[in-house]
Amino acid sequence: MATLAEVAQHAGVSASTVSYVLSGKRTISTATRLRVEQSIRELGYHPNAGARALASSRSNIIALMVPLRTDMYVPVMMEIAVAVATTARTHGYDVLLLTGEEGPDAVRRVTGSGLADAMILMDVELDDERLPLLRGTDQPSVLIGLPADTSGLTCVDLDFEATGALCVEHLAMLGHRDIAVIGEAPAVYERHTGFAERTLDGLRSRARKSGVRVLHRPCGGGYDAMSVTLARILDERPGTSGFVVQNEQAVEPLLALLRQQGLAVPEDVSVVAVCPDQVAVQASVRLTSVAIPAQEMGRHAVERLVAKLDGRGTDDVVLIAPELTVRTSTGPAPTAAS
């Protein structure tokens, strides 16, 4: 591997000159610059990452901590991760993939070793044990998700409260008065992952305003769980005519089971999903849905982080406004007559 010194010699300049050509931190005459660039190309020179990190105390790496469990929202997580990686590259950063497994230790390790300049945390819990560490370090970080206390932190997330409200609003407008919410698996609520609870809050407070009744039921993925859940719901609230589903894995089972019960969508019941657009479009009924903007979240997170690294950053919460796309799974509530 060619070194800076070799490039310098080849171009007939000193090492520092080459360095300044590379970084642009001092003015270099055009002639010299071109000559150096030529040498770099001829020798196939790539700066050594370790040396660079050591000398500049910047690794140009962003750590991304993904949840270990792959029990929910996997495609969303993946999409975020890919968006983070590609956006980071456009800013000159690479991405280090950490799993949640190590927990707070990973944060310590990465911060302490200077392996990464900054980090992005996904799947943040309301009272996440990694947060004190983040607050206690001067290493910039961005959370994807919202903990209970956001002071001193930068967060990016979909506005799930507004999302919940939007779903209710849409259904209420169509005349639905009894709405059932099919949520994530119970484990998600027990873990106090913020988004699930926030959606529920938005759903409920909006329902109160609109005079709509809401029944919430967590539900694991798959047909068996859904079957039990649906039966209970219809038993408890036979008048239910609107469904809000926040659980990718429950979408298709729900549709199939409704069909099986002789309930037509959207004639008899309406369904609104909170899921990636792809899922909404590929379902057996094209679903009215609020999209989870995975790419946008990833991109935003990186951009916030880079801003912080450049000293332009501020601590604050960015909530992405939800957008509801009407497709063919929602319609007017059936009249009392029918």
Add this chain to the structure above:
Amino acid sequence: MATLAEVAQHAGVSASTVSYVLSGKRTISTATRLRVEQSIRELGYHPNAGARALASSRSNIIALMVPLRTDMYVPVMMEIAVAVATTARTHGYDVLLLTGEEGPDAVRRVTGSGLADAMILMDVELDDERLPLLRGTDQPSVLIGLPADTSGLTCVDLDFEATGALCVEHLAMLGHRDIAVIGEAPAVYERHTGFAERTLDGLRSRARKSGVRVLHRPCGGGYDAMSVTLARILDERPGTSGFVVQNEQAVEPLLALLRQQGLAVPEDVSVVAVCPDQVAVQASVRLTSVAIPAQEMGRHAVERLVAKLDGRGTDDVVLIAPELTVRTSTGPAPTAAS
């Protein structure tokens, strides 16, 4: 941040001694070792990654190149990535996440800069443009997937030929004579991703031996595509009683459409899927399937790579033997009478 030198001073030894305590490359008396370890703990010392990389020319980082497109097998990709990350950690490595976007350039960049010690490539095409680069460098690498020419490369993959054969075998044994294969989206075949074609080869050659007819149809995800595809298949080969599906997104649509056509599973038609177990279990019919062992592939890849890094490695191809799990979606072929 504490440095090696500070730890050394605190423990009353020289810097090199601390280094040897850390690396274990020379014998250190127990007394000294304990004293040093104590100092490390007290000062909260973490070795600086950049300095380490520079001095040792080892970054302890493995690069993982994931496909940019998230149009297929996303959960599998994610699971592999997570398995790679966790396995790598147990061997003292971190994982750098690269997307396919940069293509060969990423390989050059990482190799040239010493950012990573080795790399793992996913979603390898039959004639992948990154391969010449890998062959031309002495940086160890492992492919997940199988290119056309594996010479000089280490590869890990599910044995998709055997997988295809296994599916046909199972259906043939149950008396099915006309089998339809529902494949990945056409784009996957056009890209010459190896696994799809290899499955087909296995399927066909086994079918020949068993005197079974096979009709292969690529198919995009979603209901509309599946609906068209299924109609064509039943039109062309009305006697079709067995289906092999290698496309997660087509599984549920197929089951729903079969139901709609009045075809009961497994009484009238049998379905074998090639998909992760989770999908097979959560489908509306518990599917007989050949699992895609994502975790195992990720783990294997890392272990091969670490072996190479330790000088114990060899170039070869590891094909994981497929396992077919019988669930409730396959049964005896309907007799001619019925």
Add this chain to the structure above:
DNA sequence: CGGAAGCATCGAAGCGCTTCGATGTACAGT
């Protein structure tokens, strides 16, 4: 026309670690 100001470049120090002799000590074998 002298000094201030800017430009283009160089040299050297130093980032924090690893690693290779070298050195000093203790003990075994002869």
Add this chain to the structure above:
DNA sequence: ACTGTACATCGAAGCGCTTCGATGCTTCCG
């Protein structure tokens, strides 16, 4: 008692880069 060997530790060099003065030139202005 003396050499040989193994053990425990130290000092110094060096990994490849960034960055801070310093230096020699031009150019400009009063």
